[in-house]
Amino acid sequence: MIASITGQVEHVGLTTAVVSVGGFGVQVHATAETLSGLRTGAEVRLDTAYVARKDEAPLLFGFRGAAEREVFEIMLGVSGVGPRTALAVLSVLGPDDVHRAIAQGDAKAFTRVPGIGPKGARRIVLELADKLIVPERPAAPAAAPVEPWRAQLLEALVGLGWNEKDAARGIADALADRDDLVASGDVPVLLRTVLAWLGAAKAGTRSAAERGA
Structure with a gap:
């Protein structure tokens, strides 16, 4: 071979x-x-x-690739399906859609292939039902867990009147270079640090506006 x-x-x-x-x-x-x-x-x-x-x-x-060849070779085992028909199926559907159609019992999908009618399509689904298995997709990577202290800081800042977007940005900016504090996870200390940063940023914005006036 x-x-x-x-x-x-x-x-x-x-x-x-x-x-x-x-x-x-x-x-x-x-x-x-x-x-x-x-x-x-x-x-x-x-x-x-x-x-x-x-x-x-x-x-x-x-x-x-091997996935196309596998579908092609398995389809040759279906009665009435020759190599040119099997190739035509791959041309119209592709290996992923063939797997999906078989798994869902979707005979209509195969009637899109020239030369395959409803009867032939049903035969393909019937004969391949136990031969083609839908390939497993790799699981999506799990989202990084949110640190408990970050959620507590966000809740506290929102409670003090900051909107959630500004509060989240403030936390990220204020603690960007404070790995020591972040590692400690000390919520009161972290909150004071973020509040001080937000206050300084707000004062700086106000001063700039006054100078512009």
Whole structure:
């Protein structure tokens, strides 16, 4: 089995590309999206699937990654689905949408592929229901926990008449270079520091306004 090829792109057509490998020009069938990413003269690596069927010339199909190739090869196990139909499915849906459609039992999604009618679409969903598993997405990183003292400071400042936006900015600016205080987590000391900073900032703003007047 030819699992992948690496070489220089010699030609890019509408449905195939020719890649020079070890002095041989290897013709690869691929989706329009895969072909659009190839450039004549550039080096390329493609995952591949070699298909040889009775009474048909053997063909080599190329893919951008293993996920595409996996869907392609599994779809070949569906009755009535040949390599060109499987490639057409990937061209229209892509591997993620194929997984999603199978998981949701969405036969209608496959009718968007030329040559696949409602009956064929239902057969694809039925036969692949236990063969294609929706790939797990990496969990989103958990948000950094808010330090308890910061929430207490914000609540205290809002209670003293500051709006939440200005209070949050004041906390960040007043304690930007006070790692020693932040590490202590001493709320009363932190509050006095922030209030002093806010008072100085407010006085400075007032003085600037008076000078401008």
